[in-house]
Amino acid sequence: MQREKFIERVLLLLALSSIGSLALITIFIFLEGFPLILSVGLKDFIFSSHWAPTKGHFGILAMIISSILVTIGAMVIGVPLGLSCAIVLAEFSPKRLKMVLKPTLELLAGIPSVVYGFLGVVWLVPLIRNYLGGPGLSLLAASIILGIMILPTIISISIDALTAVPDLYRDGSLALGATRWQTVSRVVLPAASSGIITAIILGMGRAIGETMAVIMVAGNALKIPTSVLDPVRTLTSNIALELGYAAGRHREALFATGIVLFIIIMILNLSATLVTRRR
Amino acid sequence: MRLDPHTTQRLVKALLWTLTGFTLLILVFIIADIAVKGLPQVTPGFLSQDSTDMGRAGGIFPTIVATAYITLLAILLASPLGVGTAIYLTEYTREGWATRLIRFGSECLAGVPSIILGLFGFVLFVMKLGFGWSVLSGGLTLAIMVLPIIIRTSEEAIKAVPQDYRTACYSLGMSQWQTVTRIVLPSALPGITTGIMLSIGRSLGETAVLLFTAGAALRTPVSLFDSGRTMAVHFYILAREGISMPNAYGTAAVLVISILAINVGAYTLMQRLMKRYS
Amino acid sequence: MNDQPPNKIRIEDLSFFYGDFQALDGVTFGIRANEIFGLMGPAKSGKSTLLRVLNRMCDLIPGIKVTGRVRLDDEDILAPDCDLVGLRRRVGLVLSRPTPLPRSIFENLALAPRLAGKKSRGELADLVEASLQAARLWDEVKDRLADSALKLSGGQQQRLCLARTLAMEPEVILLDEPTSGLDPISTAKIEETLLQLKNQYTIVLVSNNTKQIARATDRVAFLLMSQIIEIGETKRVFTVPKDKRTDDYISGRFG
Numbered sequence A: 001m002q003r004e005k006f007i008e009r010v011l012l013l014l015a016l017s018s019i020g021s022l023a024l025i026t027i028f029i030f031l032e033g034f035p036l037i038l039s040v041g042l043k044d045f046i047f048s049s050h051w052a053p054t055k056g057h058f059g060i061l062a063m064i065i066s067s068i069l070v071t072i073g074a075m076v077i078g079v080p081l082g083l084s085c086a087i088v089l090a091e092f093s094p095k096r097l098k099m100v101l102k103p104t105l106e107l108l109a110g111i112p113s114v115v116y117g118f119l120g121v122v123w124l125v126p127l128i129r130n131y132l133g134g135p136g137l138s139l140l141a142a143s144i145i146l147g148i149m150i151l152p153t154i155i156s157i158s159i160d161a162l163t164a165v166p167d168l169y170r171d172g173s174l175a176l177g178a179t180r181w182q183t184v185s186r187v188v189l190p191a192a193s194s195g196i197i198t199a200i201i202l203g204m205g206r207a208i209g210e211t212m213a214v215i216m217v218a219g220n221a222l223k224i225p226t227s228v229l230d231p232v233r234t235l236t237s238n239i240a241l242e243l244g245y246a247a248g249r250h251r252e253a254l255f256a257t258g259i260v261l262f263i264i265i266m267i268l269n270l271s272a273t274l275v276t277r278r279r
Numbered sequence B: 001m002r003l004d005p006h007t008t009q010r011l012v013k014a015l016l017w018t019l020t021g022f023t024l025l026i027l028v029f030i031i032a033d034i035a036v037k038g039l040p041q042v043t044p045g046f047l048s049q050d051s052t053d054m055g056r057a058g059g060i061f062p063t064i065v066a067t068a069y070i071t072l073l074a075i076l077l078a079s080p081l082g083v084g085t086a087i088y089l090t091e092y093t094r095e096g097w098a099t100r101l102i103r104f105g106s107e108c109l110a111g112v113p114s115i116i117l118g119l120f121g122f123v124l125f126v127m128k129l130g131f132g133w134s135v136l137s138g139g140l141t142l143a144i145m146v147l148p149i150i151i152r153t154s155e156e157a158i159k160a161v162p163q164d165y166r167t168a169c170y171s172l173g174m175s176q177w178q179t180v181t182r183i184v185l186p187s188a189l190p191g192i193t194t195g196i197m198l199s200i201g202r203s204l205g206e207t208a209v210l211l212f213t214a215g216a217a218l219r220t221p222v223s224l225f226d227s228g229r230t231m232a233v234h235f236y237i238l239a240r241e242g243i244s245m246p247n248a249y250g251t252a253a254v255l256v257i258s259i260l261a262i263n264v265g266a267y268t269l270m271q272r273l274m275k276r277y278s
Numbered sequence C: 001m002n003d004q005p006p007n008k009i010r011i012e013d014l015s016f017f018y019g020d021f022q023a024l025d026g027v028t029f030g031i032r033a034n035e036i037f038g039l040m041g042p043a044k045s046g047k048s049t050l051l052r053v054l055n056r057m058c059d060l061i062p063g064i065k066v067t068g069r070v071r072l073d074d075e076d077i078l079a080p081d082c083d084l085v086g087l088r089r090r091v092g093l094v095l096s097r098p099t100p101l102p103r104s105i106f107e108n109l110a111l112a113p114r115l116a117g118k119k120s121r122g123e124l125a126d127l128v129e130a131s132l133q134a135a136r137l138w139d140e141v142k143d144r145l146a147d148s149a150l151k152l153s154g155g156q157q158q159r160l161c162l163a164r165t166l167a168m169e170p171e172v173i174l175l176d177e178p179t180s181g182l183d184p185i186s187t188a189k190i191e192e193t194l195l196q197l198k199n200q201y202t203i204v205l206v207s208n209n210t211k212q213i214a215r216a217t218d219r220v221a222f223l224l225m226s227q228i229i230e231i232g233e234t235k236r237v238f239t240v241p242k243d244k245r246t247d248d249y250i251s252g253r254f255g
Helices: A002-040 A042-047 A061-092 A095-110 A113-131 A139-149 A151-164 A167-175 A180-191 A193-209 A212-218 A235-243 A249-278 B005-041 B044-048 B061-092 B097-111 B114-128 B135-159 B163-171 B176-204 B231-240 B245-277 C047-054 C084-090 C105-115 C121-134 C154-167 C184-197 C210-216 C234-239 C244-250
Strands: C007-018 C021-032 C036-040 C064-072 C091-094 C172-176 C202-207 C219-224 C227-233
Touching: A002 A042, A002 A249, A002 B061, A002 B097, A002 B114, A002 B135, A002 B176, A042 A061, A061 A095, A061 A139, A061 A151, A061 A180, A061 A193, A061 A212, A061 A235, A061 A249, A061 B005, A095 A151, A095 B005, A095 B245, A113 A139, A113 A212, A113 B005, A113 B231, A113 B245, A139 A151, A139 A193, A139 A212, A151 A193, A167 A180, A180 A193, A180 B005, A193 A235, A193 A249, A193 B114, A212 A235, A212 B231, A235 A249, A235 B114, A249 B097, A249 B114, B005 B245, B044 B061, B044 B245, B061 B097, B061 B135, B061 B176, B061 B231, B097 B135, B114 B135, B135 B176, B163 B176, B163 C154, B176 B245, B176 C105, B231 B245, C007 C047, C007 C202, C021 C047, C021 C202, C021 C219, C021 C227, C036 C047, C036 C210, C047 C064, C047 C091, C047 C172, C047 C202, C084 C091, C091 C154, C105 C121, C105 C154, C121 C154, C121 C184, C154 C172, C154 C184, C184 C202, C184 C210, C202 C210, C210 C234, C219 C234, C219 C244, C227 C234, C227 C244, C234 C244
Parallel strands: C036 C202, C036 C219, C091 C172, C172 C202
Antiparallel strands: C007 C021, C007 C064, C219 C227
């Protein structure tokens, strides 16, 4: 009996590792970055677009805006493509095709982000530069690459949401004489809406948090973009680009950037969980 | 002008299939490009030789070793923690505030972006604990990254074990731990193994975390405190610094093939284990 | 006090709640050693609940409350410091549905005894054979003990579960509708086994099937909606029941 109690305590300790790690991460990021936010002032930190760390200027507005724009761009590309694929796979394709396509999807999901970035540099950036102008390394390039990268997330969660809708709904609608598409658009999609919204929110989270691919194709300029062809630098890129050589206050500023990013992503993930729970 | 429903359906289907086809084309293109430009680079020499001239010449052997070393460490750390958590959640507690808290921790952890993990690993392991850029720092941070994956898949696998097995064991006078180790875990093994292999696949592609914890030394790491460059990090550096296109493609090919192999291996292993244990 | 045989199990004022729902209300009676004691009654009368209290398998269900005392020989098994593992080795349970473990036939029988301390291969092999013989399964499986238990038929699996319980060398065997869903031949084999086992064990048999109770038990208790209505020798209860409700149940006027 005593041995059992001991084992239970050990397992409890192991189980606390996940929440413990989360706590550690939160604590350390905040410890390292918060002093800088205090000394610069939250308003100046977030709302100034002047980022010159060596001269003591720490405004991340340009990067916040770039992150938001890149994410919106990624959604504009990823959601229509992703939803279409999900609808086709879940509602309009025969079982055999589904069996081929699902593992293919998982393959897509397994390709590392750096590979996407690389191919973006090799193929997409020259295309943009030659046909649309600008340096090619741009907001547009980042949006497209990110949009493609979040496809597997959006597709697979949406497919789960669609297949979770009971056949009863579909049969009822078809029995009333509706076409497949009418059934899908008026019955199935609304029923699956919370799952699809979750997919979109999680896709957003993934897009905002992506670093390596964005660094490779976005151009990393420190200005607020005025056109999609402008090079941009996101919050994540900023951290990754400068961490290697930053010191002192500069390094603290990067952690402070991390705090902002962390909070944004936590809010997104929590809303996704809330949406799923309300189902 | 209102279209009749059948025409609408035909138009919509055409649109949807076009978009789907387009998406598949992108995937095929990605795989094809890597295969065509990368596979020719993957010779036995490429895999076994050291890197020279900053990666311009030679092979990627040090990166293969670093990748294996760091991934192995991460899995060795995360598996007992993850499986233990899953066992605790399913076998030792009822649903309540404790289980919800643990699960919340795990889900949030899963959502932390890799650059933040890299920052964390950098400040805690590299700097404060003094491990420096090393296999150890990289492995520890990576373990935290894959922990939620292992928890989630292990929990599913353990929950899928029929309750009848447990009832039989308890009524025969077996203790809880005996039941878990001799019947529940072996039956859940296929699912748990799949989760571990998925974690390996995820680790192979990870760059942001490792760049700032394991560093980028191009030597073959020997001790836990040596710095090492994984294949993904090496690929990133080659690509970004424009050092060598052929080698970049070659590294990408090895990377993608490894990840493919792990994912395929995970599913076939799961099929085989399921046959053996049920 | 007349010279009654001693009680192996004494249940005193046992009440049982699933949350707010009361499944047992002040149940009090005794089960004698070496008898086959039947518990009969319609569905949801509390019989299965009562059975599971006897080896504390009820503990596995969340949200339950138990009051009263249950004495096995002389110790109260409802006491908080009762050794559950030891209890369940002394009081075995066979369920209404076969529950073979995903192992070989031999392993199904040898696993728990090995964990209870029987280490030698010879001892285990003898134990496995003896248990399978007692459950009348030996002849059918003696040549394929290494085969998976999951491949056996339903009736064979259920006899396997009985053999598995016997392999623990318990003092009491509890059976919860063990032959529901089995073909008549398997049912007969299990009933024959029980009659033979009576000499070594105390047996408590829950059944929905009044004919089985009449065939196989020495004494019987009739439970209805959480209370004991009548208790006594099976022959007497079935021929001259004291309570009208017992009579109605036996005649099939309700079930």
